[in-house]
Amino acid sequence: MDLPERDGDGYLLDISDWTPEVGHEMARLDGFEMTEQKWEQILAARDYFEEKQTVPPIRKFASAIGSSTEELYSIWQSGPMKIITKYGGLPKPTGCV
Numbered sequence: 001m002d003l004p005e006r007d008g009d010g011y012l013l014d015i016s017d018w019t020p021e022v023g024h025e026m027a028r029l030d031g032f033e034m035t036e037q038k039w040e041q042i043l044a045a046r047d048y049f050e051e052k053q054t055v056p057p058i059r060k061f062a063s064a065i066g067s068s069t070e071e072l073y074s075i076w077q078s079g080p081m082k083i084i085t086k087y088g089g090l091p092k093p094t095g096c097v
Helices: 020-029 036-052 058-064 069-076 080-087
Strands: none
Touching (some): 020 080, 036 058, 036 069, 058 069
């Protein structure tokens, strides 16, 4: 699969190029193991972005999905919102994520 253009950090240059297949392929190429739970969180972040037109800060996102920041870190290991937004085709988060 040919991936759409990405920046130096691997984020899509055009978020409208995202599809679930693109997200899975990006993760596969990075050697990142995608689980059902991770994928559900990616889709939840996309829903949040679609509704609010902004990438959620980790605390707000954790609250929105009924989780804690600690749980998100245990699932994603480091920088959950960076990974979630990258494979979810969302803009790169800014500030404290």
